[in-house]
Amino acid sequence: MKALLNACLLTLIILFTHSTVAKNSVPVVSQSELVAWQQSEKPMQLLDVRTPAEFAQGHIKGAINIPYDQLDQQLASLDKDTEIVVYCRSGRRAAIAEDVLMSNGLLKVSHLEGDMLGWQAKGLPVEVIE
Numbered sequence: 001m002k003a004l005l006n007a008c009l010l011t012l013i014i015l016f017t018h019s020t021v022a023k024n025s026v027p028v029v030s031q032s033e034l035v036a037w038q039q040s041e042k043p044m045q046l047l048d049v050r051t052p053a054e055f056a057q058g059h060i061k062g063a064i065n066i067p068y069d070q071l072d073q074q075l076a077s078l079d080k081d082t083e084i085v086v087y088c089r090s091g092r093r094a095a096i097a098e099d100v101l102m103s104n105g106l107l108k109v110s111h112l113e114g115d116m117l118g119w120q121a122k123g124l125p126v127e128v129i130e
Contacts, residue, residue: 063087089115
């Protein structure tokens, strides 16, 4: 009986973990892929979901700034037919933004690997608003 209960519990854990990961997962774009994408003619929307102050202190060239907690009010400013690459400082806010985007029908969503911290750790260029 105990073995059966353990097997059932293990099955439930696996099913729950799988459904949670599958629901929240989006493709990941590496820093090098993003650099190549920026240099190509392929359209892309680079979405920085940090605060305006963080954005002004340094952001990736070509990024637009819509804070994650204002995204649902500004969805109309995004092109649902063009890939959106989302990033924040470390990933938490980007994950929230990705959920908002996807639940509103914007399905071409990717996440920048390492977010801004990873970008800066690789010594890649940032733009500052003075």
